[in-house]
Amino acid sequence: MSTLKIWDLHLKYDGPVTKEFLEGNIKLAESIAQEEGVIWKIWTHEEGTNHYGSTYLFKNIDFLNKYKEMHVKRLNSIGITDIKDHVFDILEDVSKINNAPLQ
Template sequence: MATLLVFEFPSEGPFGGAAAEAYRELAEDISQEPNLIWKVWTESSEKGVAGGVYLFETEDAARAYTEKHAARLTNFGITDIQVREYSVNDPLSVITRGR
């Protein structure tokens, strides 16, 4: 079953184009993650947060990535990481172009 992850954590930036430059290599690395369907990068300079929404083919792949990415963020000095995991209802998501 497809699994959706939502990561959010405090961030002072960079945001926008500066983030695109700063995190390009990270994005390329994440794009190679096993069973990753897509990732949407999220940010709000007004709220002081950043993160991402990920769709994985399997729950196991999502959980393995959660451990890997949470450790990576912690190594970057990021704390207060919030991660939410959701099962995807594929039949309904297909109708609404979610898959």
């Protein structure tokens, strides 16, 4: 089994999607790109709803847990409390067959 971990996160954001909000996301993305143990992150949004999410690939569970604790506190500090998440192991052999970006 791989030491890589997927963190799948879903939340509801009821605030306005303003220019400032979008610029803040760019700054947040830039800071996430520097986080130790984060290999990549995909940002998601369900069109026409207030449902947002992301899927991360981490080097291992220790990096994931450290980041998760910090990030959930950050989300809570801006009023986001409806958060659902899952941590998954990766089945690398079969994922590689389907060109999974595991690097």
